[in-house]
Amino acid sequence: MLTKSSTELVRQRNSVLVLSVLRRHGALAHTEISDSTGLSSATISAITTELEKAQIIEKSEQQPASGRGRPRVLLRQRRDCGYLIVVIISSDAVQYSLVDYAGKLIDRFSEERSHDPAGAARFVAAVRAGLSRILDRSKISQEKVLLISISSKGLVNSTEPVLVWSPIFGSDQIDFESALRPEWQAKVILDNETLLVAAALGAREEIVKGADFRSLAALSLGHSVGLGIVKRGNQTGQEISAPNFGHMLHMANGGLCRCGTRGCIEAYAGFYAILRSAFEVPLDTIPAKFVPVAELDKIAAKARQGHRVPAFAFRQAGLALGNGLSRMLSLTERMPIAITGPGTRYYDLLRQGIEEGLGQSHIVRMEGMPEIRVVADEQILVFEGHLNRALSVIDEDIVVSGVQGIQASG
Amino acid sequence: MLTKSSTELVRQRNSVLVLSVLRRHGALAHTEISDSTGLSSATISAITTELEKAQIIEKSEQQPASGRGRPRVLLRQRRDCGYLIVVIISSDAVQYSLVDYAGKLIDRFSEERSHDPAGAARFVAAVRAGLSRILDRSKISQEKVLLISISSKGLVNSTEPVLVWSPIFGSDQIDFESALRPEWQAKVILDNETLLVAAALGAREEIVKGADFRSLAALSLGHSVGLGIVKRGNQTGQEISAPNFGHMLHMANGGLCRCGTRGCIEAYAGFYAILRSAFEVPLDTIPAKFVPVAELDKIAAKARQGHRVPAFAFRQAGLALGNGLSRMLSLTERMPIAITGPGTRYYDLLRQGIEEGLGQSHIVRMEGMPEIRVVADEQILVFEGHLNRALSVIDEDIVVSGVQGIQASG
DNA sequence: ATTTTTTTCTCGACAGTCGAGAAATTTAGT
DNA sequence: ACTAAATTTCTCGACTGTCGAGAAAAAAAT
Numbered sequence: 006m007l008t009k010s011s012t013e014l015v016r017q018r019n020s021v022l023v024l025s026v027l028r029r030h031g032a033l034a035h036t037e038i039s040d041s042t043g044l045s046s047a048t049i050s051a052i053t054t055e056l057e058k059a060q061i062i063e064k065s066e067q068q069p070a071s072g073r074g075r076p077r078v079l080l081r082q083r084r085d086c087g088y089l090i091v092v093i094i095s096s097d098a099v100q101y102s103l104v105d106y107a108g109k110l111i112d113r114f115s116e117e118r119s120h121d122p123a124g125a126a127r128f129v130a131a132v133r134a135g136l137s138r139i140l141d142r143s144k145i146s147q148e149k150v151l152l153i154s155i156s157s158k159g160l161v162n163s164t165e166p167v168l169v170w171s172p173i174f175g176s177d178q179i180d181f182e183s184a185l186r187p188e189w190q191a192k193v194i195l196d197n198e199t200l201l202v203a204a205a206l207g208a209r210e211e212i213v214k215g216a217d218f219r220s221l222a223a224l225s226l227g228h229s230v231g232l233g234i235v236k237r238g239n240q241t242g243q244e245i246s247a248p249n250f251g252h253m254l255h256m257a258n259g260g261l262c263r264c265g266t267r268g269c270i271e272a273y274a275g276f277y278a279i280l281r282s283a284f285e286v287p288l289d290t291i292p293a294k295f296v297p298v299a300e301l302d303k304i305a306a307k308a309r310q311g312h313r314v315p316a317f318a319f320r321q322a323g324l325a326l327g328n329g330l331s332r333m334l335s336l337t338e339r340m341p342i343a344i345t346g347p348g349t350r351y352y353d354l355l356r357q358g359i360e361e362g363l364g365q366s367h368i369v370r371m372e373g374m375p376e377i378r379v380v381a382d383e384q385i386l387v388f389e390g391h392l393n394r395a396l397s398v399i400d401e402d403i404v405v406s407g408v409q410g411i412q413a414s415g
Numbered sequence: 416m417l418t419k420s421s422t423e424l425v426r427q428r429n430s431v432l433v434l435s436v437l438r439r440h441g442a443l444a445h446t447e448i449s450d451s452t453g454l455s456s457a458t459i460s461a462i463t464t465e466l467e468k469a470q471i472i473e474k475s476e477q478q479p480a481s482g483r484g485r486p487r488v489l490l491r492q493r494r495d496c497g498y499l500i501v502v503i504i505s506s507d508a509v510q511y512s513l514v515d516y517a518g519k520l521i522d523r524f525s526e527e528r529s530h531d532p533a534g535a536a537r538f539v540a541a542v543r544a545g546l547s548r549i550l551d552r553s554k555i556s557q558e559k560v561l562l563i564s565i566s567s568k569g570l571v572n573s574t575e576p577v578l579v580w581s582p583i584f585g586s587d588q589i590d591f592e593s594a595l596r597p598e599w600q601a602k603v604i605l606d607n608e609t610l611l612v613a614a615a616l617g618a619r620e621e622i623v624k625g626a627d628f629r630s631l632a633a634l635s636l637g638h639s640v641g642l643g644i645v646k647r648g649n650q651t652g653q654e655i656s657a658p659n660f661g662h663m664l665h666m667a668n669g670g671l672c673r674c675g676t677r678g679c680i681e682a683y684a685g686f687y688a689i690l691r692s693a694f695e696v697p698l699d700t701i702p703a704k705f706v707p708v709a710e711l712d713k714i715a716a717k718a719r720q721g722h723r724v725p726a727f728a729f730r731q732a733g734l735a736l737g738n739g740l741s742r743m744l745s746l747t748e749r750m751p752i753a754i755t756g757p758g759t760r761y762y763d764l765l766r767q768g769i770e771e772g773l774g775q776s777h778i779v780r781m782e783g784m785p786e787i788r789v790v791a792d793e794q795i796l797v798f799e800g801h802l803n804r805a806l807s808v809i810d811e812d813i814v815v816s817g818v819q820g821i822q823a824s825g
Numbered sequence: 826a827t828t829t830t831t832t833t834c835t836c837g838a839c840a841g842t843c844g845a846g847a848a849a850t851t852t853a854g855t
Numbered sequence: 856a857c858t859a860a861a862t863t864t865c866t867c868g869a870c871t872g873t874c875g876a877g878a879a880a881a882a883a884a885t
Contacts (some may be wrong), residue, residue, distance in 0.1 A: 007428075007432045007435055008432075008453075009428075009429060009432060009452055009453045009454050009873095010424070010425040010426060010428040010429055010432075010449055010871085010872095010873095011425060011650075011843085011873060011874090012839090012840050012841050012842090012871085012872055013840065013872060013873090014420070015420040015421060015422060015424070015425055015427070015840090015841060015842080015872090016840075016841060016842095018417075018419075018420040019419055019420055019841090019842090021417065022418075022420075025417055027437065033864070034863075034864090035864060035865090036862085036863060036864085042419055043418075043419045043835095044419050044842080044843090045842065045843045045844070046824055046843090046844090046864075046865085047842070047844075047865085047866080047867090048841080048842055048864090049422060049864095050842070050864075050865060050866085051842085072851085072852080072861085072862080073850090073851050073852035073853070073859045073860080073861055073862070074850075074851060074852075074860090074862025074863060075848090075849055075851060075861085075862055075863040075864065076850070076851065076852040076862090076863080077862090077863065077864090078863085078864075105609075121685065141530055146827080160778075160781075163748060164784070170781055175521040176781060232791070238821040243640070246747075248744045248745055248746035248747070249746070249777065250746065252745065252776070252777035252778065253742050253745035253746065253776070253777075254738055254741055254742055254745070254777075256666075257734070257738060257772075257775050258775070264777050265774065266775070266777040266780055267775070268775065269626070269776075269777055285487050297805045315845060320503075328594065328664055328667060331664055332663050332664055332742050332746075333746060335659045335660065335662065335663035336658035336659070336660070336663065336742075336743060336746055336747075337656075337658070337746075338573060341829090362667075365664055365667050365668070365676070365677070365678065366662070366663065366664040366676065366679075367659065367662035367663075367664075367672070367674050367675075367679055368570075368659050368663075370675075370676055371570075371580060371586060372580070419842095420842095421841085421842060421843090421871090422841055422842060422870090422871050422872050422873090423871070423872080424839085425841090425851085425871090425872060426871075426872060426873095429873090438883075443833070444832075444833090445831065445833060445834090445861065446831085453875080455873065455874045455875070455876090456832090456833075456834085456875090457834085457835080457836090457876095458872080458873055458874070459833095459872070460833075460835080461872080461873085464834095482830085482831080482882090482883080483829075483830055483831070483881095483882055483883035483884070484829085484830045484831025484832055484881075484882060484883075485832040485833065485879095485880055485881040485882065486830060486881070487831090487832065487833090488832085488833075503858080548829090615826060625885090640863060668854085688829095742850090755832075785877090
């Protein structure tokens with residue numbers, strides 16, 4: 006459905022554009038903004054004075070003049086314009102981070118998670134407590150928190166912040182919006198963890214390649230298997246999606262997965278699955294909830310020493326991943342694949358299987374093997390993805406609501 | 416990447432919007448356009464007088480006044496504003512259609528295709544001859560042909576009109592752009608056939624459901640297997656993609672497909688594959704190039720009479736389709752699936768297998784079975800999809816180039 | 826003939842962008 | 856010390872676009 010455009014919309018869009026280059030490059034002068042947006046100097050003046058009046062950006066103190074001519078006046082976001090809370094849910098802990106509008110980390114702590122499974126309600130209460138705590142510690146008023154950005158492994162509703170399925174709570178859905186609503190009036194967004202990794206890598210790639218960047222997939226290997234895809238959108242930044250890759254069907258009537266279905270990719274490539282086949286336990290055994298990484302390291306060591314069975318377990322895992330990726334590539338365009346997560350330490354053992362699995366499909370035989378790269382520091386990427394995504398959401402919201410309102414009353 | 420907006424862009428967008436409602440609803444009066452676009456009457460005046468001057472739309476002769484008040488003046492596209500040639504390539508023929516700017520069919524004929532495989536170059540020559548012929552028959556000058564819209568089964572490059580792989584020519588790529596370029600200056604677009612079916616169904620659905628429409632997949636069953644996906648875009652109409660579904664991996668080291676790979680979905684669910692398993696021919700037999708439908712009808716008749724082996728062949732085909740669809744759903748959101756093509760006549764035999772195949776994956780077990788509907792008249796949908804897509808491309812091109820140029824010189 | 830009703834057209838107000846040039850402010854040169 | 860050059864920011868008028876209100880047009884009803 007096409008919708009009508011108006012001159013006001015033009016201003017909104019261009020304001021968001023100005024904020025986004027400010028975010029990408031840090032404090033910038035009038036002229037620099039004009040250059041990197043393509044907007045004329047006059048327009049930049051109009052937009053920046055508006056944003057300044059609305060207390061969203063500020064003129065920075067002049068730095069020592071370098072070169073001749075009138076010294077530049079740098080513009081930057083006002084740090085105290087608003088705040089963001091990032092909540093990263095992982096299998097053994099929940100990390101809370103308070104970030105200001107300029108993207109600077111102010112406070113952070115982690116809380117251990119009890120592994121009791123009957124705890125969806127209890128977990129929500131713990132998150133509420135964590136949010137209160139980080140707010141208390143920093144003496145920031147609650148209204149200043151503009152956004153709460155949450156991530157988890159698992160399947161997420163694309164329109165509402167509802168965790169539909171997760172490795173920990175299974176089908177016990179968690180609706181974060183309604184869970185936080187009476188207490189918090191901030192907007193709440195929820196994303197799949199690997200999606201954020203993809204978003205972060207995509208943003209990095211776009212800085213390097215510019216308009217040449219087309220798309221990218223991030224594959225996260227760990228206790229569970231996640232996938233995020235990021236594509237370059239037409240107008241509106243990037244388009245991202247987080248398929249349910251770990252529980253895509255690998256083989257009908259195959260090994261039992263912890264989700265209860267048979268034959269998921271995770272039932273071959275998740276840590277517990279590798280352990281299971283390394284110990285030659287029957288594939289219909291109910292898998293372990295949690296596997297210490299040390300345990301897997303031992304198996305990997307044996308595999309590297311040339312033991313057949315553990316090597317075969319990694320190879321099977323690679324095959325499942327390769328087949329799954331080849332299926333994804335049959336449904337999308339050709340794109341590079343970035344592998345992250347704790348599982349990357351076994352990439353030497355997985356690689357052959359992955360490549361063989363990829364090679365079994367028509368699309369890969371035709372287009373050739375996709376580029377595969379291993380990227381460490383998944384945690385950093387997750388946080389970076391949170392910031393990219395959350396701050397651009399905030400920018401948009403602030404322009405749509407904030408500028409108008411303040412302008413009208415001022 | 417965000418890009419800057421300008422007031423001129425606003426006019427462009429709104430002009431396209433006006434043309435698109437004119438296309439959807441036929442001839443409309445000033446007031447009606449204003450109502451259905453949301454633009455003010457004054458703006459409609461400005462835009463329509465501009466389009467009229469540029470000879471893109473015209474005031475229709477007044478029809479008998481109904482009701483009192485000033486009689487309405489209907490606006491409609493000028494049929495002679497430009498023309499479109501639709502080329503539908505199927506396995507046994509190529510159909511050429513000449514359509515005017517209002518979407519009205521002016522001329523049409525089909526040409527048989529020789530089945531000689533060594534004919535990519537020869538085929539291109541035949542298409543050139545066909546295009547010349549339809550132009551000659553209708554006495555329209557070549558410059559008036561604004562767009563040539565081509566469709567084929569197979570894999571298509573998403574940015575250029577290049578047929579990357581097709582059931583008939585295999586990996587003999589055909590670049591229609593360069594093949595037609597010296598002779599024709601019209602824009603050339605190429606789409607996968609099932610993609611156009613999805614586009615047509617999506618457009619129909621959007622008319623019924625309006626903003627509630629989210630996405631839809633079309634599955635085409637025949638000698639080969641095709642899939643098209645249509646999603647509702649943010650601003651810019653609909654987003655469509657045509658994955659390489661027929662050659663997605665169904666089962667590693669499975670039956671030999673005519674693409675040369677083993678285990679493709681088509682190697683189980685294509686007509687030739689059903690024939691192969693119904694006759695219990697080994698799965699690594701090089702499959703027949705072409706299977707008469709009558710042959711398959713016989714097998715279906717036997718299956719319906721309760722014979723085990725032919726029934727099993729259809730069931731296997733259904734399983735491959737179901738597993739493939741479940742994999743697609745693991746990578747996208749939940750969406751209804753429309754099944755088209757000559758294979759729908761065997762849907763009674765395929766259905767159980769499809770549902771079982773779908774049910775083997777986590778996502779379907781969680782979200783429930785997707786809605787499946789059988790839609791006949793694939794040929795009509797393909798043509799409808801061509802028109803939807805081609806005419807909106809023309810509208811955009813005309814507004815971007817046409818209006819500006821004529822305004823400047825007039 | 827006049828009034829009512831409906832549609833189309835036109836005008837002035839307002840929002841936005843742009844180019845050009847004025848104003849500001851510093852460095853370099855004499 | 857003064858002037859010229861350089862560079863950045865700011866301002867003004869022109870242009871494009873949308874909108875609301877009301878005038879103008881045109882037919883039916885009274």
